[in-house]
Amino acid sequence: MNADEPFIRFDWIIDNLGQIGQRLGEHVLMVVASVLIGFVISFGLALLARSHRWTYGPIIAVTSTLYAIPSLALFVLLIPITGLSLTTGIVALVLYTLLILVRNIVVALDGVPPEVVEAATGMGYGPLQRFWRVELPVATPVIVAGLRIATVTTVGLVAITTFIGLGGLGYLIINSGTRRFFPTSIYVGVALCVVLAVVADLLLLWLQRRLTPWAAAQGR
Amino acid sequence: MELFGQGIAWLADPANWTDPRNGIFLRLWEHVSLSAAALAAAIAIGLPIGVWIGHTGRGATAVIAIANIGRAVPSIGWLGIVFPLTLVAFGRGGLGFVPSVIALTALGIPPIVTNAYAGMREVDADLVEAGRGMGMREMDVVRQVEIPVALPVILAGIRVSAVQIVATATLAAIVGGGTLGDFIIQGIFVRALDRVVGAAILVAILAILTELAFSLLERRAISPGIRRGGQAAPIEPGGVALPRVAG
Amino acid sequence: MQDAAGAVVAFEHVTKRYGRSGGPPAVDDLTFTVAAGEICVLVGPSGSGKTTTMKMVNRLIEPTSGRITIDGQDVMSLPAVELRRRIGYVIQQVGLFPHLTVAENIAVVPGLLDWDKPRIRTRVEELLDLIGLEAGSYADRYPAELSGGERQRVGVARALAADPPVMLMDEPFGAVDPIRRDRLQNEFLRLQDKVGKTVIFVTHDVDEAIKMADRIAILQRGGTLAQYDAPAAILAEPASEFVEHFVGADRGLKRLSLNRVSDLELTRPIVVRAGDDRAAARGRLRDGDGAGYALLVDAEGRPIGWIDDDELAGDGTITADAARAGAVTVEPETTLRDALSALLGSSVMLGVVVDERERVIGLVSVESISDRLRKAGSPT
Numbered sequence: 001m002n003a004d005e006p007f008i009r010f011d012w013i014i015d016n017l018g019q020i021g022q023r024l025g026e027h028v029l030m031v032v033a034s035v036l037i038g039f040v041i042s043f044g045l046a047l048l049a050r051s052h053r054w055t056y057g058p059i060i061a062v063t064s065t066l067y068a069i070p071s072l073a074l075f076v077l078l079i080p081i082t083g084l085s086l087t088t089g090i091v092a093l094v095l096y097t098l099l100i101l102v103r104n105i106v107v108a109l110d111g112v113p114p115e116v117v118e119a120a121t122g123m124g125y126g127p128l129q130r131f132w133r134v135e136l137p138v139a140t141p142v143i144v145a146g147l148r149i150a151t152v153t154t155v156g157l158v159a160i161t162t163f164i165g166l167g168g169l170g171y172l173i174i175n176s177g178t179r180r181f182f183p184t185s186i187y188v189g190v191a192l193c194v195v196l197a198v199v200a201d202l203l204l205l206w207l208q209r210r211l212t213p214w215a216a217a218q219g220r
Numbered sequence: 221m222e223l224f225g226q227g228i229a230w231l232a233d234p235a236n237w238t239d240p241r242n243g244i245f246l247r248l249w250e251h252v253s254l255s256a257a258a259l260a261a262a263i264a265i266g267l268p269i270g271v272w273i274g275h276t277g278r279g280a281t282a283v284i285a286i287a288n289i290g291r292a293v294p295s296i297g298w299l300g301i302v303f304p305l306t307l308v309a310f311g312r313g314g315l316g317f318v319p320s321v322i323a324l325t326a327l328g329i330p331p332i333v334t335n336a337y338a339g340m341r342e343v344d345a346d347l348v349e350a351g352r353g354m355g356m357r358e359m360d361v362v363r364q365v366e367i368p369v370a371l372p373v374i375l376a377g378i379r380v381s382a383v384q385i386v387a388t389a390t391l392a393a394i395v396g397g398g399t400l401g402d403f404i405i406q407g408i409f410v411r412a413l414d415r416v417v418g419a420a421i422l423v424a425i426l427a428i429l430t431e432l433a434f435s436l437l438e439r440r441a442i443s444p445g446i447r448r449g450g451q452a453a454p455i456e457p458g459g460v461a462l463p464r465v466a467g
Numbered sequence: 468m469q470d471a472a473g474a475v476v477a478f479e480h481v482t483k484r485y486g487r488s489g490g491p492p493a494v495d496d497l498t499f500t501v502a503a504g505e506i507c508v509l510v511g512p513s514g515s516g517k518t519t520t521m522k523m524v525n526r527l528i529e530p531t532s533g534r535i536t537i538d539g540q541d542v543m544s545l546p547a548v549e550l551r552r553r554i555g556y557v558i559q560q561v562g563l564f565p566h567l568t569v570a571e572n573i574a575v576v577p578g579l580l581d582w583d584k585p586r587i588r589t590r591v592e593e594l595l596d597l598i599g600l601e602a603g604s605y606a607d608r609y610p611a612e613l614s615g616g617e618r619q620r621v622g623v624a625r626a627l628a629a630d631p632p633v634m635l636m637d638e639p640f641g642a643v644d645p646i647r648r649d650r651l652q653n654e655f656l657r658l659q660d661k662v663g664k665t666v667i668f669v670t671h672d673v674d675e676a677i678k679m680a681d682r683i684a685i686l687q688r689g690g691t692l693a694q695y696d697a698p699a700a701i702l703a704e705p706a707s708e709f710v711e712h713f714v715g716a717d718r719g720l721k722r723l724s725l726n727r728v729s730d731l732e733l734t735r736p737i738v739v740r741a742g743d744d745r746a747a748a749r750g751r752l753r754d755g756d757g758a759g760y761a762l763l764v765d766a767e768g769r770p771i772g773w774i775d776d777d778e779l780a781g782d783g784t785i786t787a788d789a790a791r792a793g794a795v796t797v798e799p800e801t802t803l804r805d806a807l808s809a810l811l812g813s814s815v816m817l818g819v820v821v822d823e824r825e826r827v828i829g830l831v832s833v834e835s836i837s838d839r840l841r842k843a844g845s846p847t
């Protein structure tokens with residue numbers, strides 16, 4: 001970087017709006033895909049953990065260990081299996097969502113007051129009906145809380161996929177920013193990541209309020 | 221699995237450990253010292269802020285909002301933000317340790333602040349009033365009542381922060397901070413997956429050890445009278461923090 | 468150590484308004500004096516300013532106008548923390564510090580006062596003894612390892628630690644069940660006999676007020692004093708319609724609360740123990756006036772239950788499980804009202820009076836209570 005290189009070059013931003021938009025789009029796509037897939041898998045795992053309680057310990061142990069592997073390394077390690085592809089990125093990102101999502105879904109469902117479940121049973125709900133109509137709605141705020149954390153985490157992690165040729169906004173931060181000593185690109189990338197995380201968080205919060213109007217006072 | 225074996229083999233070769241310019245011992249030392257410095261700084265800054273806003277309730281909304289935005293900054297983003305600044309401030313000498321410590325500190329502060337705040341707020345108002353009613357000064361109330369009762373949550377925040385810093389220190393390699401992440405970056409460029417795997421194993425072990433060490437510390441520091449039993453708490457936005465994957 | 472006796476607490480035109488603007492007062496122009504060593508109970512409907520009045524004494528709340536003195540000294544003339552260390556404070560939720568052991572909890576105020584270690588240790592043991600908890604097994608426990616009643620007792624001990632002349636108690640027994648509350652009340656009355664503090668005690672339960680108080684201050688909405696007098700006087704002559712209504716239509720019955728079991732002449736039960744000869748026990752039952760029941764007690768003299776003639780039939784000795792029904796127990800401090808309602812709820816209609824160690828000291832019957840009332844002049 002030259003000493004006279006300004007921190008923010010607006011002309012560059014304007015000239016590169018197309019590229020920036022494209023990176024943002026990639027970023028959003030990876031976040032949405034990973035969180036959705038992660039949620040579906042976690043939901044299955046959580047149901048398994050609840051119907052066969054002994055599986056909960058091992059599930060948490062495995063997902064915690066995955067969580068402890070540095071992301072930079074995990075992405076690279078998947079290359080021999082899935083190549084330098086979008087799949088590699090998504091698989092790793094999905095793995096990282098599991099711990100938070102499984103734990104929150106289980107805690108949420110466990111947290112449904114037993115008297116509520118009993119009342120529902122007493123009113124003649126079958127087990128499946130009871131799950132969809134009573135337990136799941138009551139557990140929704142805590143489940144969405146897990147989704148919010150998982151989403152914000154994933155927004156940050158997508159940036160690391162730059163090292164395997166993807167990266168979304170991470171490309172702006174690392175490749176054109178840090179490697180080439182070009183601060184404008186870094187700050188644009190970071191700012192958009194933050195905006196994306198905040199917007200995603202607010203969207204999920206809004207979703208939760210819509211889904212559970214009775215719990216309006218709880219969300220933060 | 222074959223890759224895993226390669227990583228173990230790389231770790232098993234003593235020559236890889238002792239190289240004075242690029243050995244595992246050197247990188248491990250860089251990793252640990254960088255993490256320790258950042259954690260110490262994060263505690264020194266974050267803990268008083270969290271305790272203060274938790275005790276007074278003043279400025280909480282603003283501080284917590286800032287901490288939450290801080291959490292939304294990707295870990296790599298902190299390095300990106302800090303390093304041009306230190307480059308300008310210190311020139312080429314600003315590469316490496318200094319921007320890494322600053323970035324890791326920034327990353328480590330939010331969980332410490334939010335947990336200290338949440339822990340202090342959670343302390344039963346009756347306990348605080350009992351303390352005051354018995355003639356404690358404000359500082360006594362903070363030190364003898366609120367902090368000990370909030371300790372499980374406060375220490376959990378420090379633990380999360382520590383694990384996060386240890387994991388993210390990997391990324392310092394990008395700005396010349398060395399650390400075990402250096403092997404991963406090297407490995408990517410020269411396609412030497414054995415050292416990527418080996419370093420990844422070490423970082424994972426280091427993160428797990430950090431977690432264990434802090435759990436032990438918690439067990440010793442927290443009064444047996446307030447060990448938390450019962451139901452696991454959900455992970456909440458803005459609430460008690462969980463480490464995030466990084467590096 | 469000889470505990471210091473109480474001090475005189477005087478309220479002089481004390482008014483408290485919350486908030487900056489001149490809203491309605493929470494406490495309005497209170498003037499009354501609590502004599503040294505008396506229990507003054509503040510009672511009144513919710514929001515009548517009981518807690519506010521009490522907390523102005525240790526300045527957790529500061530009065531808007533008027534003054535409060537302790538033995539003539541204005542509470543505002545001392546630094547708040549010093550004042551508070553000289554006033555015992557017990558709250559409903561007890562407020563024991565969960566991270567400290569029982570001994571450490573009791574030692575808080577002595578610690579703030581910089582007492583030396585041996586002195587603190589001696590004091591803690593003395594207090595544990597006073598509240599009837601054995602230091603050996605209780606000192607190092609945490610509050611989570613105590614029953615609700617034990618926690619409450621430790622809360623009282625903690626408040627007594629630095630031997631304050633004045634104790635403030637805000638609904639101290641509000642969170643315990645009625646039976647345990649009766650026990651705790653009795654225990655506190657026995658304790659107060661020994662320590663003679665000036666106690667300001669808040670409750671919204673009229674029966675508790677009548678039982679505990681030397682003098683009752685009845686507050687009404689708006690924080691004014693409706694009546695300040697001894698319990699008997701308040702029951703006999705309510706000063707206003709509000710007081711009459713608040714005390715309740717069953718004032719006659721409530722006067723039963725003015726007398727205690729210790730005011731009765733107790734009869735002696737026919738006591739049998741496991742291992743006694745059945746035939747001999749039958750003989751004693753026939754000769755005595757135990758209303759056809761013998762009381763089975765354990766080795767320490769604590770009641771197990773009642774046995775009647777039928778269950779004593781046959782030869783051999785009495786076994787420990789021979790008792791037919793559990794025995795209702797009352798303590799000397801129990802009010803006649805509570806005793807009566809306990810008796811009416813039991814199948815045998817007899818109450819076993821026990822001491823602090825739960826050893827039998829006598830019997831009460833419905834007749835003995837009604838005799839006593841007849842002598843005292845029948846309640847209105």
Ligand SMILES: Nc1ncnc2c1ncn2[C@@H]1O[C@H](COP(=O)(O)OP(=O)(O)OP(=O)(O)O)[C@@H](O)[C@H]1O
Pocket residue numbers: 485486493511512513514515516517518519520671
């Ligand atoms: N901190 C406060 N700020 C504003 N108003 C208050 C505050 N504390 C109490 N009040 C008001 O002052 C009045 C008296 O309250 P106080 O707590 O003394 O009542 P109380 O007699 O103890 O009632 P309760 O039996 O419900 O405990 C109430 O109207 C209450 O709403």
Ligand SMILES: [Mg+2]
Pocket residue numbers: 517518519
């Ligand atoms: Mg009150």
